[in-house]
Amino acid sequence: MELDGPNPNRPYPLADHRRVCFIKNFVKSPHIIVGDYSYYDDPVDPEGFERNVLYHYGDDRLIIGKFCAIATQVKFIMNGANHKLDGISTFPFPIFGHGWEKEMAQLIGLPSRGDTVVGNDVWMGYDSLVMPGVRIGDGAIVAARSVVVKDIPPYTIAGGNPAQPLKQRFSEAEIAQLLEIRWWDWDIAKISRNLHLIMAADIQALSNAT
Incomplete structure (x- = not known):
């Protein structure tokens, strides 16, 4: 008999518990794109994966490929967290109003590194953190509690703060x-x-x- 695998449109692929979900079934933002079979494992709130995508105010996208394994508390910081770096102060005065809003033009052109992209068949370890605009290659592994500040090549194991390549898998x-x-x-x-x-x-x- 031909096997057809689990249904990627089924929110909870494991019949005996609901700590694992296929992420795409719970994402509402059009700027978060997740491929088939990529799952999030969280014993408390697997459905809340989207809350782990932080400061997502603009049009930059989080793109996650197929067959990714994402552990509990993995977080993605998006470009909305950025502050301007070319002035003396990085404090966003105008957003607080009360007269400060007259300098709102100063906040135009906030730094952006573009989309954050996680390839296919990527394993992201517990409590790892991905910074804006990072690209993680197909088949890569991110060690638990790593802080990913720059791109990780395909089929590379990376870890640490900041995450560094530790080993090529092949x-x-x-x-x-x-x-x-x-x-x-x-x-x-x-x-x-x-x-x-x-x-x-x-x-x-x-x-x-x-």
């Missing part, structure tokens, strides 16, 4: 091959047929999968 040639295979874009029947290869380490066999 050789450069193997990473290039995996990025060409892009198994997460296969139809779900093909993924299901080849789980034994996706979960193993024979990249050439995965490349030959049908």
